[in-house]
Amino acid sequence: MPSDDTTRTSSPSPTFWAWFLSLFSSQHPPAHVYEMAEKGSKKNVVIVGGGSAGGAVARELSKKLSAAQYEIILVDARPFHTHLPAMARIAVTAEESLEDKALMGFEKLFHNGNGTIKHGKVVSIAEAAPGKGGEVVLEDGERIPYAALLLATGAVWPDAIQLPETDAATKSHLGSWRDKFEKANHVVIVGGGAVGLELAGEIKQAFPKKKVTIVHRDTQLLNAAYPDKWRKDIERRVRVRNIDLILGDSIEDLSSENVNGVTTANGKSIPDADLLVPAFGAKPATGFITTLGADVVTATGTVKVNAHLEVAGHPGVFAAGDIIDWQEQKQAAKAGAHAGVVVANITAFLNGQPPKKAYKGSPEMILVPLGKTGGSGYIGLLWGIVLGDWLTKTIKGKDLMIGMARGARGL
Structure with a gap:
């Protein structure tokens, strides 16, 4: 599970783990009038997306920028931030009502209230000229001027963990998926990456007797960003939990979740499968960013940035999180490293x-x-460190790092 984009016992606390990771990486608010101030008055710093990266930048800038000089405006389509490392469990079961803590409001994100939340969907960017600011345009036609802009819109995830944009729709979405998982006899998950593995583990945790099969296109779980020794380790742990694996294969027809048996591309039949769950193919949420320039977004939807995480050819416009065109796994854990760079460079700009x-x-x-x-983990330092059941459950498995994430957002 991306955690972009991942407990409480006498063992290392979430605070300790946050410190450890840092060693290795550089009621809605009232309506607000957004006007680009005249020279000498306040300037707008606009952040589009309040996820792990956007939220971290907003919080840090609210400490560093003078409220007398700058207005920090965070625009997000949802009234809450989704803590994605918790979504596999939340999608499967209502136990512990984790959504009450893992879906986090924005009310305490800014230090000393030095910032404003705007709930809305950005549909285009109107740049005045490179390095000269511009406006973001919302779906309802509202235009918000900016002196500096951060794009941190994240990714669109597989349906089971992709939440709608309102509280009511989210409640309905979760109820629907929980009902599907509970009623299914044999769940087939397509995709053996982190999302698929965590979903399988949560289904087995909640329903130990339920049949679960993962179909994965590669001959080993996850992908080649990780060494074979770890991929084999997690495969062993998956099989021990009576989760069936079909590797080096795929299911092409994903048009329906409710099925009466399925057949893989290689002809293997799973006759008793009754729920088909795609768990792959997260896509950058960057459709509107092409309005900044046709050459800004790559063919795969990522945003071209330079080493300063500034959008190529557009001084004062930055990008962070899952959307950047950078050769690394997309995980929320990298948001802190991105945020540190962006905060320093926005301030300098x-x-x-x-x-x-x-x-x-x-x-x-x-x-x-x-x-x-339990589970398994990997740290790509030294010789490559593999973490087993105890450390995985202690650091993440028990509370899914919800406490640490809430603390980072002032909650």
Whole structure:
């Protein structure tokens, strides 16, 4: 599970784990009038997307920028931030009502209230000229001027963990998926990456007797960003939990979730399958960003950035999180490293200075809980460190790092 984009016992606390990771990586608010101030008055810093990266930048800028000089405006289509590392469990079961803590409001995100939340969907960017600011245009026609802009819109995930944009629709979505998982006799998950593995583990945790099969296109789980030794380790742990694996194969017809048996591309029949769950193919949510320029977004939907995480050819416009065109696994855990670079460089830009920080990438680290009792993890340092059941459940599996994430957002 992307965690972009991942407990409480006498073992290391979430705070400790946040510190450890940092060693290796560089009621709605009242209506607000957004006007680009005249020279000498307040300037708008606009952040589109309040997820792990956008939220981290907003919070840090609210400490660093003077409220007398700058208005920080965070625009997000949802009234809450989704803590994605918890979504596999939340989608499967209502136990512990985790959504009450994992879906986090924005009310305490800004230090000393130094910022404004705008709920809306950005549909285009109207740049005045490169380096001269511009406006973001919302779906309802509202235009919000900016002096500096951060694009941190995240990704669109497989349906089971992709939440709608309102509280009521989210409640209905979760209820529907929980009902599907509970009623199914044999769940077939298509995709053996982190999302698929965590979903399988949570289903087995909640319904130990339910049949679960993962179909994965590669001959090993996850992908080649991770070493074979770890991919084999997690495969062993998956099989021990009586989760069936079909590797080196795929299911092409994903048009219906409710099925009466399925057949793989290689002809293997799963006659008793009755629920088909795609768990792959997260896509960058960057459709509107092409309005900044046709050459800004790659063919795969990622945003072209330079080493300062500034959008190529557009000074003062930055990008962070899952949407950047960078050769690394997309995980929320990398948001902190992105945010540190962006905050330094937005501040420098506003002060008329050259960029201060360059992003040099982050080591690949991943924790994949298979339910509450274990899983496997990998830290891409030294010789490559493999974490087993105890550390995986202690660091992530028990509370899915919800406490740490809430603390990082002032909750």
